[in-house]
Amino acid sequence: MIENDIYGGFIVSRNVYNGIPVRYSxxxxxxxxxxxxxxxxxxxxxxxxxxxxxxxIIINAETINKIAPVILEIFEAPYGADLFWLxxxxxxxxxxxxxxxxxxTIDEILENS
Incomplete structure (x- = not known):
């Protein structure tokens, strides 16, 4: 179970919310x-x-996990992270x-935090 309070809100385009793949975060x-x-x-x-x-729109961690779960893997990336999704x-x-x-890689992204 994902605890939404730990993560806070994610700002996503309505296109992402509606199932269009993430291209940029x-x-x-x-x-x-x-x-x-x-x-x-x-x-x-x-x-x-x-x-x-x-x-x-602003969505919680439980919702982002259904749409783009990899974002929770890089959640701790530092402010200023600027990523294009391949x-x-x-x-x-x-x-x-x-x-x-x-x-x-995810490890390299997190090493910068």
């Missing part, structure tokens, strides 16, 4: 203590979509770190 320090700083965007989210705050034939295969401009 970043973590920033939130000024709202109930939010953990993680933001997830789908592969369909373009600049126009992102500009509309109505296209985003897929092969529709299957998630790893991350590309946009800061270091190279593929990275």
């Amino acid at each position: 970043f973590r920033e320090k939130s000024s709202i203590k109930q939010l953990n700083g993680w933001n997830l965007l789908s592969e369909k989210d373009d600049d126009e979509y992102i500009k509309n705050p109505d296209n985003f 897929y092969e034939e529709g299957v998630f295969i790893g991350f590309y770190d946009l800061k270091s401009e190279r593929e990275t």
